[in-house]
Amino acid sequence: MFFTYLRRELRRRRKAALVVASGLALGIALVIVVNSVSSGMGRAQDKVLQSLYGLGTDMTVTKAAEAPKAGATPGQRFKFGAKSGSDKQQSSDRVMVQGFQTLADSTVDKVGRQKGVAAAVGGLSLRVIKVDGQFKPGQFKQFKQTQGGETFHRGGAGGTADGGPQGKVEGGGADFNVDSYSVFGTDVTQRNLGPLTSSKITEGRTFKTSETNAEVAVADSAYAKEKKLSVGDKVTIKGTKYRIIGIATADSGDAAANLYLPLKQAQTLADAKADVTTVYVKATDSQQIGAVKSTIQKNISGTTVTTSADLASTVSGSLSTASDLAAGVGKWLSIVVLAAAFLVAGLLTSSAVSRRVREFGTLKAVGWTSGRVTRQVVGEAVVSGLLGGVLGIAVGLAGAWAVTAVSPTLTAQLGGGTGGGGGGGGFGGPMRRAVSQKSLDVALSAPVSLSTIALAVGLAVAGGLIAGAFGGWRASRLRPADALRRVE
Amino acid sequence: MYQLRGVTKQYRRGKDTIDALAGVDLTIGDGDRLVIQGPTGGGKSTLLQMLGGLDRPTSGSVELDGVDLARLPEARLTKVRAESIGFVFQSFNLIPTLTAQENVETALVPLGLKGPDRRERAADALTSVGLGERRGHLPAELSGGQQQRVAIARALVKKPKVLLADEPTGNLDESMRDEIMEVLAAQWKEHGLTFIMVTHDSSIARKAPRLATIRKGTIKVTENDKAA
Numbered sequence: 001m002f003f004t005y006l007r008r009e010l011r012r013r014r015k016a017a018l019v020v021a022s023g024l025a026l027g028i029a030l031v032i033v034v035n036s037v038s039s040g041m042g043r044a045q046d047k048v049l050q051s052l053y054g055l056g057t058d059m060t061v062t063k064a065a066e067a068p069k070a071g072a073t074p075g076q077r078f079k080f081g082a083k084s085g086s087d088k089q090q091s092s093d094r095v096m097v098q099g100f101q102t103l104a105d106s107t108v109d110k111v112g113r114q115k116g117v118a119a120a121v122g123g124l125s126l127r128v129i130k131v132d133g134q135f136k137p138g139q140f141k142q143f144k145q146t147q148g149g150e151t152f153h154r155g156g157a158g159g160t161a162d163g164g165p166q167g168k169v170e171g172g173g174a175d176f177n178v179d180s181y182s183v184f185g186t187d188v189t190q191r192n193l194g195p196l197t198s199s200k201i202t203e204g205r206t207f208k209t210s211e212t213n214a215e216v217a218v219a220d221s222a223y224a225k226e227k228k229l230s231v232g233d234k235v236t237i238k239g240t241k242y243r244i245i246g247i248a249t250a251d252s253g254d255a256a257a258n259l260y261l262p263l264k265q266a267q268t269l270a271d272a273k274a275d276v277t278t279v280y281v282k283a284t285d286s287q288q289i290g291a292v293k294s295t296i297q298k299n300i301s302g303t304t305v306t307t308s309a310d311l312a313s314t315v316s317g318s319l320s321t322a323s324d325l326a327a328g329v330g331k332w333l334s335i336v337v338l339a340a341a342f343l344v345a346g347l348l349t350s351s352a353v354s355r356r357v358r359e360f361g362t363l364k365a366v367g368w369t370s371g372r373v374t375r376q377v378v379g380e381a382v383v384s385g386l387l388g389g390v391l392g393i394a395v396g397l398a399g400a401w402a403v404t405a406v407s408p409t410l411t412a413q414l415g416g417g418t419g420g421g422g423g424g425g426g427f428g429g430p431m432r433r434a435v436s437q438k439s440l441d442v443a444l445s446a447p448v449s450l451s452t453i454a455l456a457v458g459l460a461v462a463g464g465l466i467a468g469a470f471g472g473w474r475a476s477r478l479r480p481a482d483a484l485r486r487v488e
Numbered sequence: 489m490y491q492l493r494g495v496t497k498q499y500r501r502g503k504d505t506i507d508a509l510a511g512v513d514l515t516i517g518d519g520d521r522l523v524i525q526g527p528t529g530g531g532k533s534t535l536l537q538m539l540g541g542l543d544r545p546t547s548g549s550v551e552l553d554g555v556d557l558a559r560l561p562e563a564r565l566t567k568v569r570a571e572s573i574g575f576v577f578q579s580f581n582l583i584p585t586l587t588a589q590e591n592v593e594t595a596l597v598p599l600g601l602k603g604p605d606r607r608e609r610a611a612d613a614l615t616s617v618g619l620g621e622r623r624g625h626l627p628a629e630l631s632g633g634q635q636q637r638v639a640i641a642r643a644l645v646k647k648p649k650v651l652l653a654d655e656p657t658g659n660l661d662e663s664m665r666d667e668i669m670e671v672l673a674a675q676w677k678e679h680g681l682t683f684i685m686v687t688h689d690s691s692i693a694r695k696a697p698r699l700a701t702i703r704k705g706t707i708k709v710t711e712n713d714k715a716a
Binding site (some may be wrong): 001004005007008011012163336359361362363364365366367368369370479480481484 | 537561579598
């Protein structure tokens with residue numbers, strides 16, 4: 001009887017039921033879209049962070065680069081011999097540690113022994129500047145002078161003080177390329193941690209654990225495309241030829257480096273044996289990252305520990321703006337629409353009860369309890385709410401699908417911040433500086449999780465219950481005599 | 489069966505107080521057939537509501553089988569209505585979305601009967617008022633007389649002790665009126681229940697064995713030996 005009565009009543013009042021359901025549907029759809037877009041923002045941020053850290057890395061340990069000392073030679077010097085009449089190609093590489101001061105690789109073991117650390121892997125970040133080309137010396141041309149039938153050669157404009165030959169330098173010059181690229185020395189024995197984990201090997205293979213000091217390299221796909229490199233080719237760095245064994249494609253944005261080498265090879269190239277620039281750390285419990293960070297900072301002095309959360313707060317650009325919008329405007333819009341929908345649903349249900357006063361009065365007269373009448377009203381409202389929930393979930397899923405299908409591109413700027421001001425005293429100093437210029441494009445998706453669907457169903461039921469409470473309260477207070485009298 | 493003592497009912501309308509019932513004393517025995525008559529606003533329907541436990545008197549007592557309905561908690565009063573009292577209203581008061589069968593079943597729902605039992609009893613009740621073939625029809629698909637028969641079936645399906653009818657023929661034409669009165673009389677005889685009916689119709693009132701006339705809240709009961 002309950003369900004028959006409920007079904008027939010909803011069919012009779014389908015317009016009102018549809019209004020209630022539509023209102024709730026709108027609110028629920030908004031909640032789903034806002035939630036899924038927020039979740040997409042989170043994923044986008046994760047991708048941005050993964051492009052720096054790699055998958056599974058909870059924090060990094062680094063040491064800030066020292067400011068150049070007064071009087072120190074700035075940069076690196078290149079020396080090229082310029083031989084007379086030579087067209088020979090000359091090349092020179094300079095390999096520098098990038099971004100950070102180096103840490104002794106014993107730090108990796110020390111970090112790994114800290115409480116709450118599941119794994120720690122060292123990496124060495126390098127920059128290679130390659131200059132190659134032709135360097136021709138100028139040709140000295142002596143002035144010709146004829147005196148009394150004899151020819152004299154003179155150097156310079158007015159001759160030398162010692163009376164040597166006079167002339168001038170003509171021609172000469174340089175035709176060279178300067179190529180700068182990044183190299184990352186990775187610990188091939190622990191391939192589950194570090195920047196290379198954020199890339200997929202799309203061609204060839206990755207390092208073998210036995211290749212700790214092999215002259216092999218993995219190239220980033222974008223760099224390989226630019227330099228027309230493929231598996232089997234060789235790249236020369238500082239005179240050593242490395243065979244490309246694989247091409248890695250970054251999951252999103254830029255890769256951490258253009259070339260990946262075994263750590264030992266990178267250390268040799270940089271004359272930084274037994275040094276690393278970054279220790280990548282995985283915590284045993286992702287909920288305890290803060291505590292692990294404190295432990296490391298306390299026990300290993302002079303280092304900076306940067307967590308994903310620290311880095312996430314340095315994300316700016318359109319990704320950050322969109323994220324703020326989703327968290328702020330989106331959330332409040334959803335709340336307002338939902339509240340309005342609940343209120344409208346409540347008022348419509350209450351109004352429907354007013355129109356059914358004789359019906360409920362009659363049912364009470366034949367012996368229906370107030371509770372039974374209330375349950376009937378609440379049941380109808382809950383079904384309307386669930387209908388709204390189904391409609392809302394469908395619209396919300398369609399909305400989320402549309403966002404994913406369009407995949408608007410968002411730009412994430414890491415480390416710079418929009419507030420300017422140099423960020424003194426902030427966290428993650430070195431890492432922040434290291435990534436200050438990093439700008440990544442990420443496609444926004446809107447993944448809908450089961451918890452979001454559960455939330456939508458919960459809201460639908462809550463909406464129905466709230467509407468039912470309005471109507472049920474009214475119906476329960478109805479005295480049969482009053483109800484019957486009112487229509488006479 | 490019924491024992492009413494000093495029943496008053498006052499309504500407030502703005503600043504005015506209206507005495508719908510002004511000290512009614514009335515005794516109705518088991519199996520009685522009482523017709524209540526009187527001018528509009530005289531208190532007929534109010535008295536019927538007191539008898540049916542739909543309303544409580546301002547003062548006085550309304551005893552049904554020794555139980556004072558005026559002082560009964562709401563839950564127990566609802567139970568009394570569900571088990572012992574059947575109502576028939578002037579405007580039928582059928583649920584428009586439910587079929588004739590389902591409307592009759594609504595009176596069995598509070599008794600906690602299982603579905604098949606409920607359906608069987610409702611079908612029997614409809615057959616007894618001559619609507620066995622129209623069980624699946626919605627009220628809108630039935631004539632006024634048929635709708636009132638459904639309402640009678642709903643009132644009687646639970647086998648009540650008392651049948652209260654508030655102008656059951658008020659919305660019907662003359663032929664329908666006679667038809668309904670025949671059905672009611674037959675049911676009264678068959679079930680041996682106490683039948684109390686409010687009517688404006690003098691031709692019906694004349695046939696009643698007991699006639700209660702209410703004017704300005706006071707009641708006068710006359711016995712009619714010539715009643716059918």
